[in-house]
Amino acid sequence: MRDVFMKGWRPALVLLLLLFIWEVVVNVAEIPGWLLPAPSAILKEMIVGFDHFSAHLISTIGLSVGGFIIGCSIGLLVAVILHLVPKVQEAVYPLLILSQNVPIIVLAPLLVIWFGFGILPKIIVITLVCFFPVTIAALGGFRNTPPEMKHYMLMAGASKNQMFTKLEWPNSLPALFSGLKISATYSVMGAVISEWLGAKKGIGVYMTLASSSFRTDRVFVAIFIIMILSLLFFGTITLCEKWLVKWRREA
Template identity: 65%
Template sequence: MIKLLKKGWRPATVLILLLVIWELCSRLFNVPNWLLPAPTIIGEEAINGWAQYQHHLFSTIQLTLGGFIIGTSFGLTVAVCLHVLPSLRESLYPLIILSQNIPIIVLAPLLVIWFGFGWLPKVIVIVLVCFFPIAVATMDGLRQTNQELMHYMKMAGATKGQIFRKLEWPHALPSIFSGLKISATYSVMGAVISEWLGANQGIGVYMTLASSSFRTDRVFVAIFLIMILSLLFFALISQIEKRATNWQKKGDNN
């Protein structure tokens, strides 16, 4: 906690300063609330309107977690398969890159046409945005395994499975967690985008309803909720990374 406070006081100070400037400008220039509400008005709406958006928030969290787990699991599986089978990697890797050149906003309506307005098209959107970062990061991490240790294990008679479990996978963990952190932040935005497809609840729905009724304060509440969810998700993955890669730090100290 002490380390977190030492590292976080600077960005916290800048954030507070920006909010103060925003508040002062809104009041000094009499900016209409429908155009740009002051932070205090947004805060009041966030507190007083909890009952109106809490079910939207919980729905987005569930959708985010489900899509993130499926997307990252699929990305890890594909990355490992492509690493183990180099010929397959040469054939499919360009297709993986091309899949990211399709705008999600354009693809989303097609998913609704193909799969309806249920849970499936929304999960597919999140999977698509989570898949690429974790797949590429995992493949890069596996390729960057120490070749001297690799040669030593082969000389010792280790099988490919043993080399993968005891050398390649552990040393790829930092890269894997980098991909997980990127996917974690993307998954929240992917969930919001997927909710614009025609969901009946979620932060994306709450934002759409607020925008259509010119409740700009609620739009900012939705924006801040998305930011907080992304930061919390990122922090959770970072804490898991510290525990999972603690062995590397101990090895470096020794």
Template identity: 70%
Template sequence: MRKMFLKGWRPIFVLLLLFFMWEIIVKKADIPDWLLPAPSQIFAEGITGWAGFSGHVLATIKLGISGFAIGVGFGLLVAVLLYVIPFVREAVYPLLILSQNVPVIVLAPLLVIWFGFGMLPKMIVITLVCFFPITVAALDGFKQTAPDLKHYMRMAGATRQQLFWKLELPYALPSIFSGMKISATYSIMGAVISEWLGAKEGIGVYMTLASSSFQTDRVFVAIFAIMALSLLFFGVIILMERLLIRWQLKGGE
């Protein structure tokens, strides 16, 4: 943790340098605010407009967490089924990979046509974004279980269910958390995309209204909020990983 803290100043320094250069270029080139606002104007808008923006942030957080939970659960279920039933894996896994070549933003209008403007199409969008990294990571984790340990448990008389719950699943936890980290960052993006399907509040709605009225500073406020929430979700998953699989982390050190 201390090493991460000591190294953390480097990206922060680079980020501050980029903001400084951005500020100077906008001021010196006299770029219009509606085209490219200065960082100082963006941060000022974020502070002064927080009262109206906070409700949109909370709506996106709730939507993202709900979709992430459903996506993780569905992804783990699919991974277990594909791992336990080999012929299903051989038939379905290529189709899962093929499905990821279809952009979610293209499917959004179809989901509205099929399911309307309610909560269901929004949950489907976030689930589609989140479940694939979990499924792939969990499958890889199951396959990486040490053969010697599996052989030892079979020699001890362990059943197939005991082998999975007591060895293969715990052994796959680091891989599962790796997939969860990716899905956690995707969940916010998926929530924002889903809010374009007709939501009444959320960062996606806020961004759409701001861009249509050429309030570019508010658009950047929304972008920075999405980035911050993605990093926050990512950090929460890292904390959960450190709490739940300390034995694995200590063994790796």
């Protein structure tokens, strides 16, 4: 905990300094609130309007967590299949790369046409942004297994299944958690984008209503909440990594 504090006070100090400069510039230049609200006004709106905002927040958290779990599970499953069946990897890997070249904001309206305005198209959007980092990170972890350890396992008579479960899988965990961290932050962004498709509540809906009514302070409230959620998800994955990958920290 002390190490976290020692490493975290510098970025926190820089953030406070930026907010202070922002506050001073807005007040000195007398910038209207609908154009650029001061941090104090944003904080006030966040506190005063929390009761109205909380329902949207809970909806987005549930959607983000659900989509993250599904997307990462699919990404990990795809990575294992591609690793264990090299011929499938040769055929499918280029398609995975191409799938990431389709903008989600363009694909989202098509998902509404195909699957309606329910939760399914929203989960698909989050899954699409979450599975790819996990797949690539896990594949990289599998490939980076030390060759001398593979040679030792083969000399010991290990089967292909034992090679994967006892060596390649544990070795891939650090890389896998790197992909999970990226997907954790993407899941919030994917949830907000999916809520623009026609949801009844969520941070994306709150942001759209605030923007259309020129409530810029509420737009910034939504932006700050999205950033905080992303950091919380990232921190949760980091704590899980420290707990599960103890052998790397000890080494």
